[in-house]
Amino acid sequence: MSDIEVFKRQAAEHALDHVQSNTRIGLGSGSTARHMLHGLAERLADGRLENVVGVPTSEATADLARQLGIPLTTLDDCPELACTLDGADEIDPQMNLIKGLGGALLREKIVAASAERFFVLVDSSKLVMQLGERTGVPIEVIPFAQTLCMQRLRDLGCQPKLRQNDDGTPFCTDEGNVILDCRFVKIADPDALNVTIMSIPGVVDHGLFLGMTTTAFIAGSTGITIMTHSK
Ligand code: 5RP
Secondary structure (H helix, E strand, O other): OOHHHHHHHHHHHHHHOOOOOOEEEEEOOOHHHHHHHHHHHHHHHHOOOOOEEEEEOOHHHHHHHHHHOOOEOOOOOOOOEEEEEEOOOEEOOOOOEEOOOOOOHHHHHHHHHOEEEEEEEEEHHHEOOOOOOOOOEEEEEOHHHHHHHHHHHHHOOOOOEEOEOOOOOEOOOOOOOEEEEEOOOOOOOHHHHHHHHHOOOOEEEEOEEOOOOOEEEEEEOOEEEEEEOOO
């Protein structure tokens, strides 16, 4: 396993230490979340955890959870969760995030918002001083509004790119939408950008997760750093 994968696994294990038996929890998406699913399955199998039921944030997470024997429920049956554990693409010193490089941002944001606590698990390469340093902001739009949204986003100073699969077809989210990846030169005011993006007709949501993180577990070569504030 590469160092980065070891760090992801360590972040996931530390976050899992904060999960309690007899709870309903949100299950994130992406490679760090996959480590978390394996760790959760092990804890359920060896009795360290009992009666933990998950709400998956993507079809891929649901598939892996089923393979690993993790019991699942839906947000309809269980709209209030104890916590959600998920990865991130960037995290700033205020624990604001960019998420969605895996394409699951919409369900991820909904599930995170349904949880009492939102645990973010990352390796230290995801740390940034300012959001947007490493990646663009994924913006999920309904296909009908794709061209209009691209035009409006261009007016904000970015060059939106329609996310594509390897074969060149448009990437389609679990909700049947497309994603526009938008690299901004500088995101000096993420809250203002959130309001501006959400005011564009056809935008469903975006990958800025602002003021949502309760605790971040950041694993790197110097060990684990835990950042926290109450929600
Ligand atoms: C998927 C996400 C992921 O949490 C994010 O992309 C981090 O992924 P990884 O753990 O593979 O680096 O937001 O939509």
